[in-house]
Amino acid sequence: MLFRRFAAVLAVAAVAGLAALQPAKAEPRQYKMDPDHFAIVFMVHHLGLADTVGMFREASGSFTYDAAAQTISDVKITVQTDSVFTNHEARDSHLRGTDFLNVQEFPTMTFTADKAEVTGENTGKIHGQLTLLGKTRPLTLDVTFKGARKYPFGDGHYAIGVSARGTIERSDYGMTYAVENDIVGDEVHLIIEFEGIRQPKEG
Structure with missing residues (x-):
């Protein structure tokens, strides 16, 4: 199965998978998120009426993939929280404040991968x-x-493409503003699309 050979790399943010197009004796290689081809989007319900859609415009990620062993290591995706954008200046300012992302104290959020399953x-x-x-x-x-x-x-770089979906409850992270009265939903739906670029061999 194609994905069985790609599953480990699908951890980057999302994240990522790769093996079928690699030689069996390939050495571990590093991959980085393409800064020109990624999207980290979120959707949150508002007033029980409709979803508010936003995105983060600045993020970076990297990981090491061993095609022979089909293992992944050093996976980390970092998102700059002050890059939040919902196309509404006042709302974006509120999201950057202490009620939500508190970007002054926590300028980044990170995702690290543990394991993958097919x-x-x-x-x-x-x-x-x-x-x-x-x-x-x-x-x-x-x-x-x-x-x-x-x-x-x-x-002419070598790249992989990955889509990822997930859901968090923001109250799990202490972000409880307007949750109790359901003005702003607790569930945050995540949509992640990106390309990962294989890096040149060191040395």
Whole structure:
């Protein structure tokens, strides 16, 4: 099964999978999130009427993948919390404040991957940890491997494409503003889309 060979890398943020297009004796290689091809989107219910949609515009991520052993290590995705954007200036300012992301005290949130499991030919689950507002909680992402190829233009780098979905309850991280009266939903739905770029060998 194609995904069985890609599942481990699907941890990057999301995150990621790769093996079928790698030689069996390949050495461990580092991958980095393409800063020009990623999206980290969230949706939160508002007043029981509709979802408010936003995104984070600044993030970085990297991991090491051993194709021969099909293992992944050093996985970390870092999101700059002050890059939050919902296309509404007053709301974005509120989100950056102490009621929500508290970006002055916690300028980043991070996701690290623990393990992956296969659920289909090109799908799986990534089990990791999300650190937000100084608290670390488990986060499972449903992931889909979208493809892998060498770029046909530009620098010709080798890249993989991944989609990931997940849900957190923001109150688990101490973000309780407007939860009790259900003005702002507790559940936050995450949508992550990105390309990972294989890095040149060291030395």
